[in-house]
Amino acid sequence: MSFNYQDLDASELDFVGVAREDEIANGERLFVEVDEFNIVVFNIAGKLFAIGDVCSHDNGPVGDGELEDHEVICPRHGAHFDVRDGKVLSFPAVVDIPAYPIRIIDGQVEVGLPKET
Numbered sequence: 626m627s628f629n630y631q632d633l634d635a636s637e638l639d640f641v642g643v644a645r646e647d648e649i650a651n652g653e654r655l656f657v658e659v660d661e662f663n664i665v666v667f668n669i670a671g672k673l674f675a676i677g678d679v680c681s682h683d684n685g686p687v688g689d690g691e692l693e694d695h696e697v698i699c700p701r702h703g704a705h706f707d708v709r710d711g712k713v714l715s716f717p718a719v720v721d722i723p724a725y726p727i728r729i730i731d732g733q734v735e736v737g738l739p740k741e742t
């Protein structure tokens with residue numbers, strides 16, 4: 626099962642404003658909660674990426690983890706995930722985590738969340 630919501634058509638997403646663009650400086654990260662979604666938005670080298678702040682290994686938060694290039698390392702047991710697409714890259718996790726599309730409208734950062742079906 627894919628959790629990469631970046632693959633969904635815009636008609637299947639609700640874009641929700643989470644911050645102004647200048648509130649997430651280069652090298653910073655922002656944690657946001659929208660409905661039942663816990664999300665962390667990274668600014669890496671001026672580009673924004675949004676993933677679910679939940680590790681697929683033990684459901685712990687992953688967004689506080691150290692970054693190596695585009696990999697975040699879960700602070701609990703060390704699983705690596707690619708923040709660009711949520712792909713799991715190392716044990717002990719074996720399942721991808723959600724990745725969400727981002728768009729910027731009039732300086733507002735918006736994250737695309739799957740519509741309820």
Ligand code: FES
Nearest residue numbers: 680682683699702
């Ligand atoms: S909770 Fe993330 S690696 Fe265990």
